[in-house]
Amino acid sequence: MTDVLIHLEDAVLTFTLNREHKKNAFTQAMYTELADALRAAQDNPAVRVVIVQGHETFFSAGNDIADFLQAEGFGMDSPVIDFLQTLSSFKKPVIASVCGPAVGIGSSLLLHCDLVVAGDNAAFSLPFVNLGLCPEAASSLLLPQLMGYHRAAQALLLGEPFMAEAALEVGWVNQVVVPSEANVVAKAWALKLAAKPPSAVMQTKALMKAPQALAIKAVMEQEAMVFARMLKEGPAKEAFSAFLEHRKPDFSKHG
Numbered sequence: 001m002t003d004v005l006i007h008l009e010d011a012v013l014t015f016t017l018n019r020e021h022k023k024n025a026f027t028q029a030m031y032t033e034l035a036d037a038l039r040a041a042q043d044n045p046a047v048r049v050v051i052v053q054g055h056e057t058f059f060s061a062g063n064d065i066a067d068f069l070q071a072e073g074f075g076m077d078s079p080v081i082d083f084l085q086t087l088s089s090f091k092k093p094v095i096a097s098v099c100g101p102a103v104g105i106g107s108s109l110l111l112h113c114d115l116v117v118a119g120d121n122a123a124f125s126l127p128f129v130n131l132g133l134c135p136e137a138a139s140s141l142l143l144p145q146l147m148g149y150h151r152a153a154q155a156l157l158l159g160e161p162f163m164a165e166a167a168l169e170v171g172w173v174n175q176v177v178v179p180s181e182a183n184v185v186a187k188a189w190a191l192k193l194a195a196k197p198p199s200a201v202m203q204t205k206a207l208m209k210a211p212q213a214l215a216i217k218a219v220m221e222q223e224a225m226v227f228a229r230m231l232k233e234g235p236a237k238e239a240f241s242a243f244l245e246h247r248k249p250d251f252s253k254h255g
């Protein structure tokens with residue numbers, strides 16, 4: 001069974017994250033598969049809308065922590081950066097359906113989707129600081145813009161999760177529904193969009209995205225540089241080892 005299920009129906013391309021035993025934690029191979037599928041969808045007139053969805057009780061546990069420990073392949077030419085930049089510059093609409101935990105990149109990728117429906121069990125968290133890391137996916141730019149500096153600091157510095165209703169209030173998601181309805185709502189939105197003239201949909205998205213596109217790319221690159229360095233440093237190594245050893249991290253010896 002593959003870790004990302006890809007299904008095209010009614011002009012809607014659906015990515016279902018499918019790495020259940022690791023709560024849909026992303027591997028390098030998953031980023032590559034998603035980026036390649038997005039590039040193919042961009043050029044395929046049979047695709048008008050993309051949906052990203054997970055499991056009814058978890059969206060994604062973020063980047064695979066065992067992969068992080070390798071600390072190789074997170075530079076500018078890495079699969080994760082390729083995926084994020086491909087998603088961020090994707091011209092057709094992307095809808096996310098999110099239930100349960102959406103951790104790290106599982107949350108930050110939503111900032112590059114056009115519509116987000118959340119199950120009432122959704123919990124969005126960006127615990128980069130807790131892992132000795134810094135934000136990615138231009139979340140250091142987009143989150144303060146979206147919710148204001150202080151609430152962004154609550155998410156990014158304290159690493160506190162935002163539950164579905166709080167995410168709705170700050171505009172991180174469009175609608176909250178019972179988990180069993182999330183994919184249904186996403187598909188209904190997708191079918192509505194797919195019935196509209198594609199050129200009008202894509203032009204409208206392009207106009208909304210254009211003013212920020214360069215800034216997003218630049219911030220993503222800056223974040224990626226810092227992130228790659230921090231991955232190799234003591235606090236991150238301690239946080240990853242602690243997670244894998246099922247213990248609390250001890251940062252008392254780290255500056």
Ligand code: COA
Binds near residue numbers: 022
């Ligand atoms: N990387 C690698 N493995 C992960 C993982 C990750 N990001 N998240 C979860 N897993 C693994 C667990 O180690 C566990 O594996 P095991 O059964 O071999 O021990 C399995 O997935 C199930 O996870 P578990 O923690 O038991 O599930 P849960 O339902 O209690 O909690 C989460 C789910 C997502 C809240 C929790 O797993 C979590 O906090 N994960 C880490 C998130 C994180 O920090 N990601 C990095 C962000 S930058």
